[in-house]
Amino acid sequence: MFNDTSSPLSLLRTRRSARPRDLVEPGPDATQLRQILEIAMRTPDHGKLHPWRFVHVPKAQRGAFASLLARAYAAQRPDAGRLEIEANERFAHQAPELIAMLSTPVESQKIPRWEQELSAGAAMMNLLHAAHALGFAGGWVTGWVSESKLVLEALGGRDGDRIVGFVFVGTPGVPLEERPRPDFDEVVSTWRP
Template sequence: MQQLNDTSSVLAFLGTRKSASAKAMGEPGPAPEQLAEILRLGVRVPDHGKLVPWRFILWEGDARARFGGVMKARWAELHPEHGGQTLDAVHGLFMRAPTVLGVVSAAQEHPKIPVWEQQLSAAAVCMNILHAATAMGLGCQWNTGWVAYDEGIAAAMGLRPHEKIAGLIYFGTPTGPLEERPRPDPATLLTCWRAS
């Protein structure tokens, strides 16, 4: 059986990289110096025009539970028919891991650089962050969910009108072994273009 997250070479790592599950993360999360290094590596992505069309929001410690209260209140507003069990689950979303990082896409209209390219750059930041954290031996998972798309939550996060959450990245220590999942065969996804 192939070892997951093999760091013996870059290609071995890319061929075995596997996210952890936010639902199965425990302490510790990244130390401050690890998080600083993760972000330093995270921003080494294609960025047409050097626009830096992304930024970060960090939730650690008590901030996770406090923001959980915000999410719970918003969910209750959106779904008044839901009971306590669902509301408690919503309240605990950010408590699943010791550290939660929001990667914010700050794409704006530009005369030469499409918004789509700027958004793709934010996605590349998310992937670089996963690579960096995994290579350090941390558990991490890139999520979104309703929290990333709700206007009320966006306001509570302090997002500006042109900003969107590209990813909520959970960091911690996996509490169980990682399990591989089926991967697609790239050959079935490849089309060779030919002139007619």
């Protein structure tokens, strides 16, 4: 393992996002990937609706995924330049493992859509923590591909669903950088009536 996961607090303090382009082999094996996803599913889910889905895009299917991205991008930007097209090809082939996450809200009289969307975000964060706990790193990416209806449908999404993002998982090929964190007093306050 490349990180200090000797305690739960240490694990939480040391998790960093990785640039997908910097993630290399080894990635999680099938057993580890299943464990990561099972941990991701242990998220707050008011009403037990599990309003999210994970879609694994295995290495063997990355070429087909790249073709999907090319079609979707061309539909949105028919005049795309060579660099844009190449960037989408690289996106599809980054990192050892790729997982797309969908927010799939369920019609409910008791559980607002907003709570269900928050649950999807929490599941994505659990996925990143689980990958870190197993000694890997992950990068959560959105961008145009997360807004594409064609990509959403190809991933099994329906009307009302959204792509939460794509998580790339692997071993960091370069040291992970610590990004600036907000000042405590800037984001934490104590309510006083």
